[in-house]
Amino acid sequence: xxxxxxxxxxDDAAERGYGVPAFNINNMExxxxxxxxxxxxxxxxxxxxxxxxxxxxxxxxxxxxxxxLTEMYPQIPLCLHQDHxxxxxxxxxxxxxxxxxxxxxxxxxxxxMTVADYDYNVGITRSVATMAHWIGASVEGELGVLGxxxxxxxxxxxxxxxxxxxxxxxxxxxxxxxVDFVRATKxxxxxxxxxxxxGAYKFTRKPDGEILAMRVxxxxxxxxxxxxxxxxxxxxxxxxxxxxxxxxxxxxxxxWGVPVEEIARGIKHGVRKVNIDTDCxxxxxxxxxxxxxxxxxxxxxxxxxxxxxxxxxxLCRERFEQxxxxxxxxxxxxxxxxxxxxxxxxxxxxxxxxxxxxxA
Ligand code: G3H
Ligand code: 13P
Ligand code: ZN
Numbered sequence: 001x002x003x004x005x006x007x008x009x010x011d012d013a014a015e016r017g018y019g020v021p022a023f024n025i026n027n028m029e030x031x032x033x034x035x036x037x038x039x040x041x042x043x044x045x046x047x048x049x050x051x052x053x054x055x056x057x058x059x060x061x062x063x064x065x066x067x068x069l070t071e072m073y074p075q076i077p078l079c080l081h082q083d084h085x086x087x088x089x090x091x092x093x094x095x096x097x098x099x100x101x102x103x104x105x106x107x108x109x110x111x112x113m114t115v116a117d118y119d120y121n122v123g124i125t126r127s128v129a130t131m132a133h134w135i136g137a138s139v140e141g142e143l144g145v146l147g148x149x150x151x152x153x154x155x156x157x158x159x160x161x162x163x164x165x166x167x168x169x170x171x172x173x174x175x176x177x178x179v180d181f182v183r184a185t186k187x188x189x190x191x192x193x194x195x196x197x198x199g200a201y202k203f204t205r206k207p208d209g210e211i212l213a214m215r216v217x218x219x220x221x222x223x224x225x226x227x228x229x230x231x232x233x234x235x236x237x238x239x240x241x242x243x244x245x246x247x248x249x250x251x252x253x254x255x256w257g258v259p260v261e262e263i264a265r266g267i268k269h270g271v272r273k274v275n276i277d278t279d280c281x282x283x284x285x286x287x288x289x290x291x292x293x294x295x296x297x298x299x300x301x302x303x304x305x306x307x308x309x310x311x312x313x314x315l316c317r318e319r320f321e322q323x324x325x326x327x328x329x330x331x332x333x334x335x336x337x338x339x340x341x342x343x344x345x346x347x348x349x350x351x352x353x354x355x356x357x358x359x360a
Pocket of ligand 1: 024050051052053083084198199277278
């Protein structure tokens with residue numbers, strides 16, 4: 001099956017009321033685990049590659065790997081998405097390598113550290129949306145800065161993340177500004193900030209409304225009911241995985257992620273794409289620790305990687321079921337990029353504001 005665009009997939013998700021996990025990938029084992037899970041439950045797939053992943057595997061390896069996965073699983077629509085593009089060139093070269101969707105994260109400057117002002121964000125996101133839409137590819141923008149409401153700081157993942165103290169005005173997306181941003185940039189999906197951050201250390205206690213502001217999601221959805229919302233930093237960091245990691249020599253201090261029931265609440269309020277990387281990393285590395293502790297003489301990497309893939313497959317399958325993604329793949333007929341480009345050109349895919357309601 002041809003690769004699907006994010007826009008087509010999220011339009012389908014919105015029509016039917018489900019969410020789609022966007023799993024980060026860096027290698028073949030993660031790609032296979034996600035596709036095996038998707039095939040088992042008939043779920044469409046979003047795989048996303050960060051700049052770090054592109055550097056790790058290489059663009060040619062990544063894009064050929066995705067081609068191989070689409071050939072192996074022709075019944076599963078697969079969207080290949082650039083995670084946290086930092087500038088126009090990152091997004092353009094992703095599309096050149098077969099990505100059907102890009103995130104232009106203009107909430108930060110190109111160094112992926114300095115918080116950007118609103119006009120910079122609008123300008124760069126609009127320019128990427130114009131370019132991507134000529135080709136038919138989709139664009140996710142971000143308004144607001146990811147980071148903790150507990151301590152007012154971003155969490156760095158491989159150099160990506162806001163530096164220094166960030167105010168609550170930036171850590172929580174402003175619903176009025178969100179309306180203006182979508183209108184000005186014509187993004188297909190909007191990532192918003194509501195207290196989540198990347199990595200394992202999101203919350204020092206089970207999150208409540210003080211530190212995970214799901215009310216912001218609800219308010220933005222009230223203002224922009226036709227816009228697909230994206231939750232970043234949405235790993236749940238399951239206790240069982242933390243325990244397993246620590247039982248075999250790991251040293252992960254107790255931490256809390258985003259509870260699945262909060263994500264389900266988001267999906268009821270316009271969240272269509274849910275970004276998950278940490279949980280997949282933890283599922284695999286907890287198994288690496290277990291194998292290296294229990295089979296100390298083992299030196300065949302497959303004896304580590306195979307059970308690690310099994311663990312990641314189970315995690316992905318659970319999320320496909322919990323988010324309602326399961327059961328939707330075989331129904332979807334992929335619209336080619338050229339046809340998407342035509343639709344953008346005609347204005348048919350311009351953002352809609354017809355069901356908007358005023359602020360509560
Ligand atoms: O954006 C955050 C993702 O977890 C990607 O992380 O840059 O280490 O690949 P990475
Ligand atoms: P986690 O670190 O919570 O998995 O978030 C990943 C993410 O948001 C990638 O963009
Ligand atoms: Zn992210």
